[in-house]
Amino acid sequence: MNLTDYNEIRALLARHKFRFSKSMGQNFLTAAWVPEDIAASAGLDEKTGVLEIGPGVGCLTRELSKRAGRVLCIELDKALKPILKETLSDCENVEILYANALKEDLAALARERLPGLRPVVCANLPYNITSPALTAIIEAGCFETVTVMIQREVARRICAGPGSADYGAFGIFVQWHMETELLFDVPPSCFVPQPKVTSSVIRLTRREQPPVAVSGEEAEEMMFRLVRAAFNQRRKTLVNAAASQIPGLDKERTERALTALGYDTRVRGEVLGVSDFVRLAEELRGTQNPDF
Numbered sequence: 015m016n017l018t019d020y021n022e023i024r025a026l027l028a029r030h031k032f033r034f035s036k037s038m039g040q041n042f043l044t045a046a047w048v049p050e051d052i053a054a055s056a057g058l059d060e061k062t063g064v065l066e067i068g069p070g071v072g073c074l075t076r077e078l079s080k081r082a083g084r085v086l087c088i089e090l091d092k093a094l095k096p097i098l099k100e101t102l103s104d105c106e107n108v109e110i111l112y113a114n115a116l117k118e119d120l121a122a123l124a125r126e127r128l129p130g131l132r133p134v135v136c137a138n139l140p141y142n143i144t145s146p147a148l149t150a151i152i153e154a155g156c157f158e159t160v161t162v163m164i165q166r167e168v169a170r171r172i173c174a175g176p177g178s179a180d181y182g183a184f185g186i187f188v189q190w191h192m193e194t195e196l197l198f199d200v201p202p203s204c205f206v207p208q209p210k211v212t213s214s215v216i217r218l219t220r221r222e223q224p225p226v227a228v229s230g231e232e233a234e235e236m237m238f239r240l241v242r243a244a245f246n247q248r249r250k251t252l253v254n255a256a257a258s259q260i261p262g263l264d265k266e267r268t269e270r271a272l273t274a275l276g277y278d279t280r281v282r283g284e285v286l287g288v289s290d291f292v293r294l295a296e297e298l299r300g301t302q303n304p305d306f
């Protein structure tokens with residue numbers, strides 16, 4: 015069976031009386047080159063253990079199964095169970111867990127179900143959970159690479175730098191932990207049903223060290239508080255945004271810290287790079303009161 019052929023998928027789904035669920039972000043691939051290229055971009059070999067979130071009818075799963083040592087899939091929709099049983103019947107290195115990926119301990123699963131293998135993630139993510147799923151994957155701390163298809167708009171935000179309209183707190187969070195690469199775009203015509211937006215495949219690679227040296231956890235936490243404050247209110251100056259959202263931080267201290275670093279006190283957070291936020295957090299820590 016060709017799992018990316020539109021007519022074959024429709025017939026398979028009809029035979030199992032399957033109905034698409036919008037709330038589960040179900041858009042299945044109907045172009046063979048897409049799962050092939052995603053799997054080929056994920057850097058897999060027999061020593062890799064892949065976590066896939068949302069296998070659908072299993073077209074990407076089959077490509078992963080060919081290339082990796084083991085594949086662990088988490089699928090929310092139990093209605094796909096009889097379908098996947100059929101489509102993956104010959105894939106001996108694939109295991110499927112029917113559960114909500116957002117409620118699972120991904121690090122524990124990788125340890126227990128992909129033992130002795132280099133853990134990576136590769137998936138066509140359900141787009142309604144892109145940010146929480148990526149956050150959970152990154153915070154699990156064990157996945158060396160994450161090759162995923164997501165909405166192009168979110169992909170751009172993840173890869174954006176200062177000065178771009180796409181630059182924001184989520185991108186800074188991802189870039190703090192991972193190197194980011196935008197690989198290729200996939201048009202809506204490659205899916206059934208077709209999503210409204212273009213998709214992009216990105217590859218994230220875990221960094222050994224954060225991109226900028228930081229003097230400790232406190233400074234790192236302060237850095238993220240400043241980042242979140244700045245982008246929650248991106249039209250405000252950094253000083254005003256920080257003062258209104260970080261308890262105990264008054265405007266004068268932030269102004270002094272900015273001046274000490276050579277910035278205008280009216281600067282907006284969106285022009286600061288990650289290293290600027292780190293320098294500011296460290297400068298503020300040097301002058302701080304015990305509230306932080």
Ligand code: SAH
Binds near residue numbers: 073
């Ligand atoms: N990989 C397939 C399907 C992608 S659609 C393909 O490329 O064709 C997204 C898939 O994620 C669907 O199968 C959907 O049921 C599943 N899904 C949605 N939310 C989920 C969640 N919270 N946990 C696990 N799987 C989920």
